[in-house]
Amino acid sequence: MPEATLYPLANYTFGVKEAQPEEDPSVHARLKRLQNDFEEHGMRRSVEAVLVVHEHNHPHVLMLQIANAFFKLPGHYIDPGMTEEEGLKAILNERLGPEDGVGDMEWEIGECLSTWWRPSFEQYMYPYVPAHITKPTERKQLFVVHLPPHKVLTVPRNMKLLAVPLFELYDNAARYGPQLSAIPHLLSRYDFNYEK
Amino acid sequence: MPEATLYPLANYTFGVKEAQPEEDPSVHARLKRLQNDFEEHGMRRSVEAVLVVHEHNHPHVLMLQIANAFFKLPGHYIDPGMTEEEGLKAILNERLGPEDGVGDMEWEIGECLSTWWRPSFEQYMYPYVPAHITKPTERKQLFVVHLPPHKVLTVPRNMKLLAVPLFELYDNAARYGPQLSAIPHLLSRYDFNYEK
Numbered sequence: 001m002p003e004a005t006l007y008p009l010a011n012y013t014f015g016v017k018e019a020q021p022e023e024d025p026s027v028h029a030r031l032k033r034l035q036n037d038f039e040e041h042g043m044r045r046s047v048e049a050v051l052v053v054h055e056h057n058h059p060h061v062l063m064l065q066i067a068n069a070f071f072k073l074p075g076h077y078i079d080p081g082m083t084e085e086e087g088l089k090a091i092l093n094e095r096l097g098p099e100d101g102v103g104d105m106e107w108e109i110g111e112c113l114s115t116w117w118r119p120s121f122e123q124y125m126y127p128y129v130p131a132h133i134t135k136p137t138e139r140k141q142l143f144v145v146h147l148p149p150h151k152v153l154t155v156p157r158n159m160k161l162l163a164v165p166l167f168e169l170y171d172n173a174a175r176y177g178p179q180l181s182a183i184p185h186l187l188s189r190y191d192f193n194y195e196k
Numbered sequence: 197m198p199e200a201t202l203y204p205l206a207n208y209t210f211g212v213k214e215a216q217p218e219e220d221p222s223v224h225a226r227l228k229r230l231q232n233d234f235e236e237h238g239m240r241r242s243v244e245a246v247l248v249v250h251e252h253n254h255p256h257v258l259m260l261q262i263a264n265a266f267f268k269l270p271g272h273y274i275d276p277g278m279t280e281e282e283g284l285k286a287i288l289n290e291r292l293g294p295e296d297g298v299g300d301m302e303w304e305i306g307e308c309l310s311t312w313w314r315p316s317f318e319q320y321m322y323p324y325v326p327a328h329i330t331k332p333t334e335r336k337q338l339f340v341v342h343l344p345p346h347k348v349l350t351v352p353r354n355m356k357l358l359a360v361p362l363f364e365l366y367d368n369a370a371r372y373g374p375q376l377s378a379i380p381h382l383l384s385r386y387d388f389n390y391e392k
């Protein structure tokens with residue numbers, strides 16, 4: 001089993017920075033932009049970070065909550081020509097790095113945990129390429145990001161960063177959706193070391 | 197992304213051998229035996245094999261169907277003192293190897309895909325150790341088993357070996373239960389090569 005070391009949530013310091021508004025005003029606008037981008041650049045590549053801490057030796061995943069409503073992992077799509085690892089580092093600095101770009105900008109990107117595919121310009125994604133789909137419109141990959149023992153995480157003012165325990169995510173697609181509620185399965189092959 | 201090569205279902209030959217009846221007549225009897233074994237040997241270790249083939253370039257998982265009813269992966273618990281890998285090879289030979297022990301008895305055991313924990317002597321398992329549980333009663337691990345291009349698989353007469361597509365398992369806990377329906381998520385980090 002691969003090992004991963006987790007540190008207590010209390011080891012991390014949370015700062016606040018300028019708000020980062022949603023880019024698209026609606027789901028429709030988002031899917032429309034996906035379609036325009038697809039016609040220009042082909043398949044969109046997205047990446048998301050799974051940052052894991054512990055409380056009482058139980059793993060918790062750091063998630064952004066936007067406008068007291070839905071949860072998401074820190075992530076975004078990446079530019080054509082960027083690697084997933086470069087892209088995810090840039091995204092983590094934009095979302096959780098220091099506001100002025102001065103300070104700790106290092107992130108240790110670990111293994112890919114899962115891959116989701118969007119077959120069309122609709123909302124649904126699947127953890128496989130659906131049968132007979134030859135040109136998926138988007139591929140989203142989740143990566144474990146290994147946190148150091150201490151770190152400052154600076155969160156946009158319009159978001160909250162919450163540590164959600166695995167037992168809350170598990171079997172809870174109703175609240176967290178199919179992607180986030182599967183994270184406990186994906187992490188289950190790790191042998192976690194719970195450090196102080 | 198780790199790579200894995202899949203071959204068509206039609207590459208494999210299926211034989212029949214003597215029936216292998218269930219060891220326990222009821223769920224109650226099974227959990228009672230778990231408790232007796234736990235008192236004697238401590239935590240039970242179980243292993244299951246995820247054997248993947250393809251049809252039309254879509255992955256399918258080989259599953260045993262017992263008495264035209266429930267589905268399960270080839271697997272069993274292992275003896276104290278045996279490694280998971282040794283145990284799984286012996287189980288695969290008992291379930292799917294040649295009847296007379298003459299023939300291909302090789303299995304290439306790959307990575308652990310997930311780990312399930314049983315906190316008590318009840319039916320429920322979780323893909324993490326539930327909070328404040330210090331002595332789980334069972335740990336079950338799923339391993340990818342890499343199939344060669346061709347192989348004879350000999351199936352006990354009271355079971356059927358079926359190739360279930362990922363799109364059938366996905367989001368189908370109602371039919372396949374929480375463990376089997378999560379296999380598409382677990383396999384999604386592999387980059388599959390579809391060979392002939």
Ligand SMILES: [Zn+2]
Pocket residue numbers: 023076
């Ligand atoms: Zn953006």
Ligand SMILES: [Zn+2]
Pocket residue numbers: 055056327
């Ligand atoms: Zn506690």
Ligand SMILES: [Zn+2]
Pocket residue numbers: 219272
């Ligand atoms: Zn047995």
Ligand SMILES: [Zn+2]
Pocket residue numbers: 131251252
């Ligand atoms: Zn087909």
